[in-house]
Structures are given as C-alpha cells and as structure tokens.
Amino acid sequence: MADKYATNLKARVDERVAEMESDDNSHYLIYRVLGIATEEGRLIDVYQNKGRFLYKYAGSFLEEAAKLCFLETFPESGSVRIPNTIGQRPKTFEIDCLVEERDAIEIKWRDATTDGDHITKEHTRMQNVRNAGYKPIRIMFYYPNREQAKRIQKTLETLYAGVDGEYHYGDDAWNYIKNYTGVDLLATLETIAKERTQA
Known part of the structure; x- marks a missing residue:
C-alpha cells in the first residue's frame, strides 16, 4: 500500500510541476514588489503545489492504513453511512470504521481547522x-500546532466526552490502535519510513 501511494503521489506531483512550466507567471511581479525574487517565487509556487498533493496523500494513506488495522482484527468492520436525522446538510455521515x-x-x-462551523458539523455528526x-x-494522530486550531480540538474533545464517546490523539491514538487491534501501526510505519529514507 505504501508503494502504491508513493508512486501515485510522485506521478501527480511530476505531472503538476510539468504543467507549471507553461503557467502564466505574470503574478511574480507582485512577489518582486513584496521583496521575493523571481526564482524564490517560482520555488514557493512549486512547493505549495507539492504540499497540497503531499497533505492529501499523507492523510488518505494514514487513514486507510488505520482502517486496515481494524479490518485485520475485525473483518466485519468497515465504512458505513448513516442518515442525518437532525439537520438538512449533509444528508448522510460516514463512519470510517464500525466495529462490532x-x-x-x-x-x-x-x-488543523480553525473554522467554528467545524464544531457544529462534528457535534451534529456525533449526535x-x-x-x-x-x-x-475519534482517533487523530497529529494534533495541530496553532492555538486557535488547538481550541477547536479541545472543544471537540469535550463534545465527545459529553456523548459518552472517546477522543484519542497523538501518542494515545497510536496506542489505541495497537491495544484495540493488536497491530503496532506506528512501528510498522517507522520501519517503512526508515527503509525508504535509507534507499
């Protein structure tokens, strides 16, 4: 699975960087006005595009890997959609993994969201x-760094507790997966990462 995601990510990044060669770069004028040299501006644009793909693929990969841990131990678990019986939108909510x-x-x-609407949507989903x-x-592997995003997560943690739910993040999230499924996902990913960065 790691090979598939890495290959797909590289292909999308390479494709986008090639497309950028023919982009209209007239906006570099404004970069220069703000003290950013043309080459630095070009690199910023390239890495901003690479970053978008990287975040998307990193998130999808880790979420799929975590689901596989549950499926390994609980083959009947999987994603399920439930109707929204409280509000109009969205019409349904997805449960990433329904176990037993x-x-x-x-x-x-x-x-890392800082949007207050996020709390409302999550509260509706939980209800x-x-x-x-x-x-x-809720399992979230990496906690945000910015204060406003941290406040949103603290609110969500309180909301989960209020409906007798659970919220696991950081080291607790990795331990939760390991204790629940018997699969040490963190150790597995560290092994793969070490192999890839040494190659």
Missing part, C-alpha cells in the same frame, strides 16, 4: 452516531 456494530470510529491523520446506537470514537 458498536464502536463508530472516525479516523483523522490531523485536523447522529449516538442516535444510531453507536459509540462515537
């Missing part, structure tokens, strides 16, 4: 999960 028709696990690699008869559980 009891634990509704949401998996996030990181969540729907609880109303469907499941226990809402």
